[in-house]
Amino acid sequence: MLTDLSPLIAATARWLTGAYPPAGGALASALCEAQARQAVTAAARLRYPTDIDAGLVTMAGPGGAGRLDWITGADRADDHPAEEWAWRTWVDEVVASWAAALLTDAELAGLAVTALADADHTTDAAAEFRRLLDPDDGDRRAAALLRHPDLLAPVAELHHGQLLDRLTPGRSLAA
Incomplete structure (x- = not known):
């Protein structure tokens, strides 16, 4: 059973940077993609923490970008050849x-x-996720749309409660 989340991480990061594109040239694009990939990697590891979880999602498929496209008003796959949107x-x-x-x-x-x-049980997590945790001015400029709370709110709020449950088990429902 395949337990590698790389296709899911790559596709989800690509979707985020397409929906919230970088501001600037090639360097800005690389910085924006790095931040998206770090955030998606962290989220994927939290969502699928075991090899069994990862294996199940790779076998069943993660679901696709349809609802996200609808929420953000992104282009529809119907307008493009299937091989460009697989x-x-x-x-x-x-x-x-x-x-x-x-x-x-x-x-x-x-x-x-x-x-x-x-x-x-690692100590390098902060280094691995540096651009997510401590973006510098260049990171912030490159990913201005990707980090804009008002723009990302419709997507971030979709499953925010589940994320809070995962990160703070036993939290009060009133919180």
Whole structure:
């Protein structure tokens, strides 16, 4: 059973950077993609923490970008040849939602990376997710749309409660 989340991570990061494109040239594009990929990687590891979880999603498929496109008003796949849009079937709505929340809330991103470090028993999580946790001015300029809380709110709010449940088990429902 395939347990590699790389296709899901790549497709979901690509969707995010397409829906919220970088501001600038090639360097800005690379910086924006790095931030999206770090957020999506953290979200995917939280969503699918075991090999069994990863295997099941790779076997069943993550669901695709249809609902996300509708929410954001993105282009429809009907307007383009299928081979140009096949990657979109690997977009995971929950992972995209969680990644959007992490990109727009530094405290939540810190909780997520801490949870990953605790689960993996590693000390390098902060370094691995540096652009997510501590973006510099260049990162912020490059990903101005990708980190804009008002623009990402419709996506981030889709599964925000599930992310909070994952990061803060036993939290009060009134919180």
